[in-house]
Amino acid sequence: MQTVSTPRVVIIGGGLAAVYTALKLEPHPVVMISPEPLGSGASSAWAQGGVAAAMDPSDSPEAHARDTMRAGAGSVLQEVAEFVTRAARDHILDLSDLGTGFDRDAEGGFIQSQEAAHSVARVVRVKGDQAGAEIMRALIAELRRRASVQVIEGALAVGLESDGAKVSGVYLAPTDAPGTEPVLLRGAAHVLATGGSAGLYARTTNPARIRGQGIGMAARAGARIADAEFIQFHPTAIDVGEDPMPLATEALRGEGAVLINRHGERFMQSIHPDAELAPRDVVARAVYLETKAGNRPALDTRAAIGVAIRSQFPAVTEACLRNGVDPVTQPIPVAAAAHYHMGGVATDLNGRSSLTGLWACGEAASTGLHGANRLASNGLLEALVFARACARDIAGTLTVADAPEVRLGLPSGGTEPDPQAVAELRQVMTDGVGVVRDADGLRRALGRIAVLESLHGQSHLFRNMTATATLIAAAALMRTESRGAHYRSDCPVTAEGPGRRSDLTLDEAVALRSKIFKETAKCIMPLSPT
Numbered sequence: 001m002q003t004v005s006t007p008r009v010v011i012i013g014g015g016l017a018a019v020y021t022a023l024k025l026e027p028h029p030v031v032m033i034s035p036e037p038l039g040s041g042a043s044s045a046w047a048q049g050g051v052a053a054a055m056d057p058s059d060s061p062e063a064h065a066r067d068t069m070r071a072g073a074g075s076v077l078q079e080v081a082e083f084v085t086r087a088a089r090d091h092i093l094d095l096s097d098l099g100t101g102f103d104r105d106a107e108g109g110f111i112q113s114q115e116a117a118h119s120v121a122r123v124v125r126v127k128g129d130q131a132g133a134e135i136m137r138a139l140i141a142e143l144r145r146r147a148s149v150q151v152i153e154g155a156l157a158v159g160l161e162s163d164g165a166k167v168s169g170v171y172l173a174p175t176d177a178p179g180t181e182p183v184l185l186r187g188a189a190h191v192l193a194t195g196g197s198a199g200l201y202a203r204t205t206n207p208a209r210i211r212g213q214g215i216g217m218a219a220r221a222g223a224r225i226a227d228a229e230f231i232q233f234h235p236t237a238i239d240v241g242e243d244p245m246p247l248a249t250e251a252l253r254g255e256g257a258v259l260i261n262r263h264g265e266r267f268m269q270s271i272h273p274d275a276e277l278a279p280r281d282v283v284a285r286a287v288y289l290e291t292k293a294g295n296r297p298a299l300d301t302r303a304a305i306g307v308a309i310r311s312q313f314p315a316v317t318e319a320c321l322r323n324g325v326d327p328v329t330q331p332i333p334v335a336a337a338a339h340y341h342m343g344g345v346a347t348d349l350n351g352r353s354s355l356t357g358l359w360a361c362g363e364a365a366s367t368g369l370h371g372a373n374r375l376a377s378n379g380l381l382e383a384l385v386f387a388r389a390c391a392r393d394i395a396g397t398l399t400v401a402d403a404p405e406v407r408l409g410l411p412s413g414g415t416e417p418d419p420q421a422v423a424e425l426r427q428v429m430t431d432g433v434g435v436v437r438d439a440d441g442l443r444r445a446l447g448r449i450a451v452l453e454s455l456h457g458q459s460h461l462f463r464n465m466t467a468t469a470t471l472i473a474a475a476a477l478m479r480t481e482s483r484g485a486h487y488r489s490d491c492p493v494t495a496e497g498p499g500r501r502s503d504l505t506l507d508e509a510v511a512l513r514s515k516i517f518k519e520t521a522k523c524i525m526p527l528s529p530t
């Protein structure tokens with residue numbers, strides 16, 4: 001195998017967490033590995049709502065931390081919530097200095113949107129629903145000007161070199177031929193910023209690249225994984241048959257849009273006092289149950305927003321129009337879809353994982369900020385805060401060295417994981433590990449993941465996916481209560497006392513899976529999607 005060593009810091013990913021880490025590491029030389037051109041294939045560029053930050057004098061980081069903890073249903077680490085919310089203002093001002101054109105009022109103040117479970121309007125935004133695209137545009141333009149940053153596009157990580165305690169390198173393959181013999185790249189430090197796992201579900205809002213790859217490879221290298229069972233489902237994914245499903249941002253409900261069923265009746269008012277702005281898990285379950293009952297839930301923006309949706313929410317309008325829905329005159333069909341992974345590689349306040357030499361930030365990490373339910377628009381914020389934390393921590397361990405550019409002779413001619421197997425895995429997750437879970441469904445899902453892995457596990461990319469899927473399903477089975485986004489119909493009550501965070505290794509999750517697989521091998525369901 002070809003091995004390349006470099007004094008550069010290796011950053012795996014091309015979304016907000018990766019780009020901001022690279023910027024904050026300057027002048028330390030870095031090499032970024034991005035499967036697509038920087039920013040594309042990343043959830044970051046798709047973010048619509050914006051970034052949560054207490055920018056108004058009437059608001060405070062303490063109030064933001066309190067809302068974060070309340071939304072997280074007892075599993076948020078207070079120290080982390082305070083660390084992140086205190087830093088928020090500084091990061092918004094930094095993004096602004098780096099060229100992000102946030103929406104401002106006539107006096108130059110930030111215009112802030114109201115989103116669910118925030119006690120005040122606290123989300124800074126760009127042209128209504130363009131926050132992610134605009135932040136990424138500004139940061140990538142800045143990054144391209146930095147001589148310390150080398151970007152390798154068209155390559156992806158398929159695994160980590162590890163002795164179980166320390167990560168010393170990353171195995172890379174060409175994006176279009178991930179099944180070839182990989183090249184091993186050993187850097188001065190390794191930062192995993194590969195995003196979340198929601199694309200492991202058949203019904204998802206995430207780009208196709210975001211399928212738990214990073215979490216899976218870290219787990220396979222021996223890293224501890226926290227809160228794996230906590231997947232957030234978004235209640236208003238636009239249900240028009242696209243994969244991934246386009247998003248109708250929560251800010252629409254902040255502007256007064258309502259959820260109705262096929263009879264034109266609002267259904268959230270009888271479920272929660274905050275109706276459409278109830279916590280995201282509550283609204284997602286309600287929408288899911290309406291869908292299951294055949295009531296075709298829809299988001300009605302007509303009275304509250306009307307024709308202004310075209311200028312205020314151009315991404316939503318475009319997604320509707322290309323599917324024959326005019327949101328000015330028609331309700332938008334919606335369904336619940338996997339949206340955000342609160343769990344991930346367990347990290348501390350410096351972004352360090354349990355493996356020496358491996359840092360993680362952004363959605364790939366689980367810092368303890370989100371608990372069982374992420375407060376809306378805290379995802380981009382967490383990526384910013386922990387990207388900088390990783391950069392500062394790594395910089396403290398290195399001296400600036402002269403670093404020639406990395407040259408990889410990536411081979412060609414490999415194969416993608418079997419698309420049918422990937423589709424089956426995603427269907428298993430939606431059917432068995434979805435919005436409403438129970439022990440039988442979770443056990444069946446674990447059995448089917450084991451079968452798929454045994455049939456298709458020769459692909460490292462597929463194995464990374466089954467590793468993450470196994471961790472999510474095993475942690476969900478082990479949590480015999482309902483908490484935040486994790487809802488068990490067979491254990492609907494939330495356990496008393498502070499919420500315990502889950503903490504698993506892949507070995508532990510696989511041991512549980514093997515036990516179940518042996519018990520149920522004879523009655524495993526056929527592998528075609530149900």
Ligand SMILES: Cc1cc2nc3c(=O)[nH]c(=O)nc-3n(C[C@H](O)[C@H](O)[C@H](O)COP(=O)(O)OP(=O)(O)OC[C@H]3O[C@@H](n4cnc5c(N)ncnc54)[C@H](O)[C@@H]3O)c2cc1C
Binds near residue numbers: 035363
């Ligand atoms: C539709 C949508 C709307 C959202 N709206 C908001 C919002 O308004 N506010 C908010 O706070 N959050 C929002 N989120 C969540 C937020 O966008 C993400 O949590 C955040 O962008 C994660 O940033 P990241 O850098 O960790 O990951 P990403 O931006 O997803 O980037 C991950 C990167 O890793 C790369 N990658 C993946 N696998 C590999 C591999 N094997 N090797 C190398 N690279 C790899 C990908 O190509 C990508 O470049 C939204 C998410 C979605 C999907």
